Amino acid sequence: xxxxxxxxxxxxxxxSSGIGRATALALSEAGLRVxxxxxxxxxxxxxxxxxxxxxxxxxxxxxxxxxxxxAVSQVVERFGRLDALVSNAGVMLNGLIxxxxxxxxxxxxxxxxxxxxxxxxxxxxxxxxAKGHIVQVSSTSGRIASLGSGVYSATKFGVSAFTExxxxxxxxxxxxxxxxxxxxxxTELTTHITDENSRRMASEIAQSMRTLQAADIAEAxxxxxxxxxxxxxxxxxxxxxxxx
Ligand code: NDP
Numbered sequence: 001x002x003x004x005x006x007x008x009x010x011x012x013x014x015x016s017s018g019i020g021r022a023t024a025l026a027l028s029e030a031g032l033r034v035x036x037x038x039x040x041x042x043x044x045x046x047x048x049x050x051x052x053x054x055x056x057x058x059x060x061x062x063x064x065x066x067x068x069x070x071a072v073s074q075v076v077e078r079f080g081r082l083d084a085l086v087s088n089a090g091v092m093l094n095g096l097i098x099x100x101x102x103x104x105x106x107x108x109x110x111x112x113x114x115x116x117x118x119x120x121x122x123x124x125x126x127x128x129x130a131k132g133h134i135v136q137v138s139s140t141s142g143r144i145a146s147l148g149s150g151v152y153s154a155t156k157f158g159v160s161a162f163t164e165x166x167x168x169x170x171x172x173x174x175x176x177x178x179x180x181x182x183x184x185x186x187t188e189l190t191t192h193i194t195d196e197n198s199r200r201m202a203s204e205i206a207q208s209m210r211t212l213q214a215a216d217i218a219e220a221x222x223x224x225x226x227x228x229x230x231x232x233x234x235x236x237x238x239x240x241x242x243x244x
Contacts (some may be wrong), residue, residue: 001230002116002165002226002227002228003225003226003227003228003229005031005032005225005226006030006031006032006130007031007032007079008022008031008032008034008035008083008084008132008222009031009033009034009079009080009081009083009084010027010032010033010034010074010082010083010084010085010086011034011035011036011037011057011071011072011075011080011082011084011085011086011119011123012024012027012034012035012036012037012086012088012218013037013038013060013062013068013085013086013087013088013089013115013119014037014038014062014089014137015036015037015038015044015047015088016036016038016039016040016047016089017038017040017043017045017186017187017188018185018187018188018214019085019088019137019187019214019217020036020038020088020089020190020217021036021047021214022213022214022215022217022218023086023088023214023217023218024036024047024051024055024229025050025051025218026111026215026218026219026221026222027084027086027091027218027221027222027225028051028052028053028054028055029051029053030222030225030226031053032053032083032084033053033054033055033056033116034051034053034054034055034056035055035056035057035071035074035075035079035081036048036055036056036057036059037056037057037058037059037060037071037089037091038059039059039061041057041059042050044057044058044059046217048133051113055200056074056078056149058071058074058075058077059071060089060207061088061189062111062115062116062118062119063107063110063111063114063115064118064120064170065118065122067123068115068118068119069118070124071122072119072122072123072126078096078168081126081129081130082123082127082130082132083127083130083132083133083239084132084133084135084225085119085120085123085132085133085134085135086135086137086221087115087116087120087129087135087136087137088135088137089111089115089116090111090112090114090115090116090136090137090140090155090189091107091108091111091112091189091192091193092108092149092150092152092189092190092193092219093107093108093151093152093193093194093195094149094193094195094201094202095148095194095195095197096147096195096197096198097150097151101194103105104151104152104194105150105151108155109150109151109155110153112152112156112158112159113158113159113162113207116136116162116236117160117162120134120136120153120166121206124170126217127170128170128173128175131173131174131229132174132175132176133176133177133178133224133225134166134170134175134176134177134178135174135178135180135221135225136159136161136162136163136177136178136179136180137180137182138156138159138160138163138179138180138181138183139152139156139181139182139183140183140237140239141153141156141222142156142159142160142181142183143157143160143181143237144181145157147199148195148201150197155224159179159228160181162181162210163177163179164179167232167234169205171232173234174227174229175225176227176232176233177232177234178214178221178225178232178233178234178236179217179219179233179236179240180217180221180224180235180236181235181236181237181238182212182220182238182239183212183238183240183243184205184206184209184211184212184214184215184239184240185211185212185214185216185217186206186211186212186213186214187214190202190203190206194207201229208242209240209242209243210241210242211240211243212238212239212240214225215239216238220236220238221235224236
């Protein structure tokens with residue numbers, strides 16, 4: 001029999017849209033109490049209203065360690081425990097290296113890589129205490145780099161490396177660690193790209209195939225969380241069937 005999820009507590013970062021939102025809803029439907037964090041708190045309030053279970057929305061900017069640590073404290077204060085972290089917040093600002101706006105590189109590294117590391121660091125004592133689960137949202141770009149997404153890829157390769165090291169550190173304490181590596185998912189991620197060529201390329205890719213939906217990734221997260229305690233799903237690589 002699988003892990004009983006009813007009544008457990010999860011924190012999902014980047015839950016105001018896309019994969020994070022879908023995952024928070026799926027976890028709520030599965031009976032977890034869910035804390036959701038992002039910068040756009042109006043969207044979190046809307047999510048609170050549409051989720052079937054208890055949801056706590058928290059303003060989180062993952063680029064600030066204090067913001068993340070404060071949110072984790074609030075989760076534990078409210079629910080008394082933290083069983084699962086879904087570290088999902090991310091930005092993808094594609095473009096060529098030449099003439100790149102370096103501030104966009106900082107945003108990607110600060111959000112995708114350091115932000116994810118901050119969330120893990122702040123949550124880890126509670127996750128260890130609960131013999132809980134850490135789910136890290138990486139990408140196929142964490143395995144294969146491609147033209148125009150060098151920095152994004154670098155952050156996701158970094159997430160993979162950090163996640164494997166984390167796994168080795170905590171697995172014997174009963175903590176499970178899962179890396180999720182999605183291919184193309186239809187979300188607002190690509191709409192934030194400012195480089196016009198890159199944004200057009202992303203939208204052409206989206207038009208050319210049946211993309212994954214955010215709910216497909218939520219299912220993958222739930223699959224990992226539901227496994228019995230002796231089963232640690234270390235990674236899930238999941239692409240649209242149409243994506244080569
Ligand atoms: P979205 O743009 O829909 O969601 C990104 C989420 O991250 C939003 O909730 C956003 O909230 C949040 N976020 C961004 N910056 C910060 C920040 N500084 N602090 C807190 N939250 C932040 O895209 P996706 O759902 O697609 O992306 C979710 C994750 O999935 C990302 O890590 C992405 O790299 C990864 N991924 C996506 C794929 C895809 O094809 N869509 C493929 C593979 C991986 P807010 O702006 O309100 O703070």
